Amino acid sequence: MPPAKKRTRTYDPAKIRTAVLAQFGNVRQAVRSLTAEQLALPTRLGDWTVRELAAHVTMAVETVSRNLDRDEPAKPELTLLHWPFATAGRAGDIADGTRELAAANPDLDALYARTGQRIAESLAAAPGDRLLAARTGAMTLADYLVTRTVELVVHTDDLNAAVPGLDIPYDRQALAACTRLLADALAAKAPGGSTEVRIPPYAVVQCVEGPRHTRGTPPNVVETDPLTWIRLATGRVTWRDAVAEAKVSASGERADLGGLLPLMG
Numbered sequence: 001m002p003p004a005k006k007r008t009r010t011y012d013p014a015k016i017r018t019a020v021l022a023q024f025g026n027v028r029q030a031v032r033s034l035t036a037e038q039l040a041l042p043t044r045l046g047d048w049t050v051r052e053l054a055a056h057v058t059m060a061v062e063t064v065s066r067n068l069d070r071d072e073p074a075k076p077e078l079t080l081l082h083w084p085f086a087t088a089g090r091a092g093d094i095a096d097g098t099r100e101l102a103a104a105n106p107d108l109d110a111l112y113a114r115t116g117q118r119i120a121e122s123l124a125a126a127p128g129d130r131l132l133a134a135r136t137g138a139m140t141l142a143d144y145l146v147t148r149t150v151e152l153v154v155h156t157d158d159l160n161a162a163v164p165g166l167d168i169p170y171d172r173q174a175l176a177a178c179t180r181l182l183a184d185a186l187a188a189k190a191p192g193g194s195t196e197v198r199i200p201p202y203a204v205v206q207c208v209e210g211p212r213h214t215r216g217t218p219p220n221v222v223e224t225d226p227l228t229w230i231r232l233a234t235g236r237v238t239w240r241d242a243v244a245e246a247k248v249s250a251s252g253e254r255a256d257l258g259g260l261l262p263l264m265g
Helices: 013-030 050-069 080-086 091-104 108-125 141-163 174-191 228-234 239-244
Strands: 197-201 203-207 220-222 248-251
Touching: 013 050, 013 108, 013 141, 013 239, 050 091, 050 108, 050 141, 080 141, 080 174, 141 174, 141 228, 174 197, 174 220, 174 228, 220 228, 228 239, 239 248
Parallel strands: 197 220
Antiparallel strands: 197 203, 220 248
């Protein structure tokens, strides 16, 4: 497990709750418009169809309500910063559960309606410091909701990539939280101050061992946009391809992040 940063970023719990509900609503509205042919299209997630991916989005959100229904753990086991690294190894279980959920719920809009109502009711009564027995490790509700912005934003991008012409919007707070958490995870994985990674307008982090930059233009700079960064961090795009396509600018001998990515499988 990578070491924690010296200063942990904080998130506004109320804004994150609103962002999760807003982005889930954006996805629901788009999924409602998809035809049977579009739902049968392949995605970049192995053998998942668009229908299965859409069902998985509800699963990612439903975990909030399900975990709140469980007994509260005695103590936290996982910090927000370490969550991205704790998700590996669950792909098989997730895939099986996703296919079963999609098969059992041919009416996706009804599934989204139930999920949305459940999470809204659950969040209305639960404090942010309530501990959840998440499969990745016990953590606070406030922190867990930040992880849901990653799930929602990443899979929104997956859906947009799978269906030609689909343009699901991104809630600004959800996109910002997702970008910042994954940027901070990079800084935790490769602590240091020799390289500055810029993801405007949401995040700037320093990472990679070496001479620390103090003033002026840093000698090693990486800059990209939020969605390209998220794709790099989650393995949707390789470093080499992003650089070749000018989606990333990297200058300096310590600006090659290819060996550190992806952060999540």
